[in-house]
Amino acid sequence: MESIDSDEELQQAFAKDVLKPGLNLEVAPKKEFINRKNDMKAVLEKFKQNLDWIERLDLTTKPPAPEEEEEKASPEDKSVHDDFRRELAFYKQVQASVLQVLPKLNRLGIQTRRPDDYFAEMAKSDRHMKRIREKLIAKEISMEKSEKAKKLRQARKFGKQVQVEVLKKRAQEKKKMLEEVKKYRKGQKDKLDFMVDLEDEEKKNKTRRHQTKATQKKEQFMPNKKRQHKNERFGFGGQKKRSKSNTAESFDKMTPVESMMMKQSSRRHPGKKPAAVKKGKKQQRPGKNRRLQNKFRNKNKRRI
Amino acid sequence: MGKRKIARAKKSESLEEEKTENVVVLPSVISSDEPPAKRTKWINKQRVLVFSTRGILAQARHLMNDMKRLMPHSKREPKMDHKDDFRVVNEICETRNCNKCIFFEARKKKDLYMWLSNINEGPSAKFLVENVHTMCELKLTGNCLKGSRPLLSFDEKFDKEPHWKILKELFIQIFGTPNHHPKSQPFIDHVFFFSILDNRIWFRNYSITDELASLTEIGPRFVLNPVRIFEGSLGGPTLYVNPHYQSPNEYRKLLRKKYATKYMGRVSAKIGHEERKLKESYKLDQTNDVFVTVGPGDVEES
Numbered sequence: 275m276e277s278i279d280s281d282e283e284l285q286q287a288f289a290k291d292v293l294k295p296g297l298n299l300e301v302a303p304k305k306e307f308i309n310r311k312n313d314m315k316a317v318l319e320k321f322k323q324n325l326d327w328i329e330r331l332d333l334t335t336k337p338p339a340p341e342e343e344e345e346k347a348s349p350e351d352k353s354v355h356d357d358f359r360r361e362l363a364f365y366k367q368v369q370a371s372v373l374q375v376l377p378k379l380n381r382l383g384i385q386t387r388r389p390d391d392y393f394a395e396m397a398k399s400d401r402h403m404k405r406i407r408e409k410l411i412a413k414e415i416s417m418e419k420s421e422k423a424k425k426l427r428q429a430r431k432f433g434k435q436v437q438v439e440v441l442k443k444r445a446q447e448k449k450k451m452l453e454e455v456k457k458y459r460k461g462q463k464d465k466l467d468f469m470v471d472l473e474d475e476e477k478k479n480k481t482r483r484h485q486t487k488a489t490q491k492k493e494q495f496m497p498n499k500k501r502q503h504k505n506e507r508f509g510f511g512g513q514k515k516r517s518k519s520n521t522a523e524s525f526d527k528m529t530p531v532e533s534m535m536m537k538q539s540s541r542r543h544p545g546k547k548p549a550a551v552k553k554g555k556k557q558q559r560p561g562k563n564r565r566l567q568n569k570f571r572n573k574n575k576r577r578i
Numbered sequence: 579m580g581k582r583k584i585a586r587a588k589k590s591e592s593l594e595e596e597k598t599e600n601v602v603v604l605p606s607v608i609s610s611d612e613p614p615a616k617r618t619k620w621i622n623k624q625r626v627l628v629f630s631t632r633g634i635l636a637q638a639r640h641l642m643n644d645m646k647r648l649m650p651h652s653k654r655e656p657k658m659d660h661k662d663d664f665r666v667v668n669e670i671c672e673t674r675n676c677n678k679c680i681f682f683e684a685r686k687k688k689d690l691y692m693w694l695s696n697i698n699e700g701p702s703a704k705f706l707v708e709n710v711h712t713m714c715e716l717k718l719t720g721n722c723l724k725g726s727r728p729l730l731s732f733d734e735k736f737d738k739e740p741h742w743k744i745l746k747e748l749f750i751q752i753f754g755t756p757n758h759h760p761k762s763q764p765f766i767d768h769v770f771f772f773s774i775l776d777n778r779i780w781f782r783n784y785s786i787t788d789e790l791a792s793l794t795e796i797g798p799r800f801v802l803n804p805v806r807i808f809e810g811s812l813g814g815p816t817l818y819v820n821p822h823y824q825s826p827n828e829y830r831k832l833l834r835k836k837y838a839t840k841y842m843g844r845v846s847a848k849i850g851h852e853e854r855k856l857k858e859s860y861k862l863d864q865t866n867d868v869f870v871t872v873g874p875g876d877v878e879e880s
Contacts, residue, residue: 307821314740314817317701317809322747329622329757331766332730332750334737337773354776365793368771371731372791379766386786388723395724397647397796398713409716560654573615 336369338363479541491522585880620677621759626752627671629655638690640712642682644798647713649753650725652680662698664693664812671697678752681812682707689826693801693812694748699761700810701744701817705802706826708778713797720785720794729766735774741807741818757846766804768796776821778803837875 278301279287287293303385321332340353340363353359379386388394429436455464474517525533562566628646630638634657636815646652653674660666664681671679681693690710695702711718736746753770755762771782779802807818827847 299866305821307819308816309741309819310741310817314744314807317817318740319702319748320680321696321699321751323622325622325737330730330734330750331727332746332754334732334734336734360775362775364771364780364782365784366863367733367773368731368769368782369791372601372729372786372793374771375729376789376791385765386767387788388763388767394763397724398721402714403721406716406719411718560695 333371333375335367338366591695610665622756624651624678625676625758626652626678627655627674627869628652628680630657631684632659633687634682634684636712641710641798646714649765651755651759667812668697694752695811697811702811703807707800708803709801711799718795720796722785722796725761725762726763726765726767729755729769733769733773822869
């Protein structure tokens with residue numbers, strides 16, 4: 275196997291009838307590949323261009339030095355087939371070369387970015403770029419969805435634990451509150467902490483809600499900017515139908531006298547509920563006369 | 579000779595003159611009849627003919643169109659019908675006034691070869707094109723101006739061996755857009771990248787998106803496996819043969835052989851096993867059984 279026999283030797287062996295099948299292997303002749311280095315150099319010299327760099331724009335860079343761990347994990351011949359690592363190496367190499375050449379381009383006065391008002395045909399059409407963008411967005415959305423689903427699944431796993439904890443927490447809070455109430459009753463405390471907190475929060479919430487609703491309504495019925503400006507300039511000659519009736523806003527703005535009037539007028543419509551009375555004020559008991567009037571009115575109603 | 583040709587010849591002559599005297603000193607007085615000598619900025623006149631043989635696959639055609647779109651100095655030509663003799667390509671290039679050519683050759687409706695050639699003087703190189711991704715693919719998200727000049731970034735290995743050096747020069751002359759080409763744009767916003775890995779040339783095209791050199795890939799992508807380098811244009815004496823190259827036909831043959839011998843191997847393994855198998859597991863003394871007594875328990879069991 276190891277030694278290669280010449281043809282003559284083989285012929286002699288065949289004549290002696292020593293050759294048996296399986297003992298000899300046919301070896302393919304060694305191919306010699308053409309590699310005429312000197313000629314290649316001459317050819318290169320012949321057709322090489324002697325032009326400035328700006329005409330040619332060529333760069334050469336070293337490949338990025340692989341980190342030691344990476345190199346150990348997979349040597350070069352393996353990393354060729356690892357798409358992600360290969361492309362990353364390419365990217366780094368190109369980036370290094372571009373960073374190297376950018377100052378040179380600046381010196382020569384060549385820009386890498388066109389100004390925003392420079393319109394020209396692009397290599398890829400707008401339609402194609404739109405498709406690319408759509409695909410990117412779709413991918414992002416699907417990623418988000420899958421992540422959400424993952425989180426939900428996780429949450430479901432630990433849901434029971436969480437619920438137990440929440441119940442414990444609630445029980446604790448309740449216990450604490452009861453203790454405080456006890457102390458308050460005994461006179462050890464002059465104010466209840468949690469009550470104060472609650473009141474504050476309520477107030478804040480109310481004002482906030484009110485404001486937001488009002489602004490929302492305003493925005494809903496606002497005309498566009500152009501129309502607003504025109505209205506300011508020429509006066510708004512449109513609808514007068516509902517200008518005299520009150521709105522929630524005008525009601526808030528009313529002077530005390532006006533509001534009193536409103537209350538009286540509402541009394542003429544017994545079907546309507548009176549406006550909600552503020553909690554802070556005590557409801558005054560009507561006078562004797564009025565109470566009697568009310569009584570009669572109610573009786574009449576029943577008869578009817 | 580037609581009028582146009584004469585005019586063209588005259589033009590080229592005048593251009594050559596300008597090349598030789600790069601700095602033209604204008605005389606102080608010019609007669610009104612003769613026009614003043616112009617200083618053309620467009621010196622590097624490369625014209626590349628990009629075309630193919632008949633029977634190329636759709637993807638290869640798209641790749642070809644991408645090349646045409648990215649190279650403003652390219653010209654197009656209908657698909658060629660000749661199958662064997664590529665010397666016609668030289669003539670076609672000459673008639674189209676091109677001095678370089680990218681020629682795609684399709685074989686068996688499967689394989690794509692690319693010829694890069696310096697017309698007439700040579701050299702030329704033949705590659706097998708593998709792993710093609712065109713610019714149409716949606717995962718390549720970058721974009722650049724049509725006709726802007728590319729930077730040509732090369733791997734360090736291109737300067738090590740003479741055959742890589744020749745290929746590098748060919749790439750520079752063919753893929754580089756000449757400065758001040760009338761169809762080109764005055765910005766440089768993308769990079770052609772040539773790398774050598776696994777004895778092949780990997781082509782990538784990135785757009786430069788900002789000053790910090792963050793890049794996005796535009797495409798196309800392909801891998802060139804060099805086959806041969808010739809001294810002439812699309813033929814002539816061979817300068818270099820790639821020892822690592824395996825033709826796709828050979829590769830497919832090997833694959834087929836591997837599958838074909840799978841069954842044979844299994845059968846022969848079975849036969850070999852039968853042959854090697856001993857009839858007895860090990861030698862037993864026949865007299866061992868003499869003193870074995872049969873108890874009542876054994877009888878019940880049986």
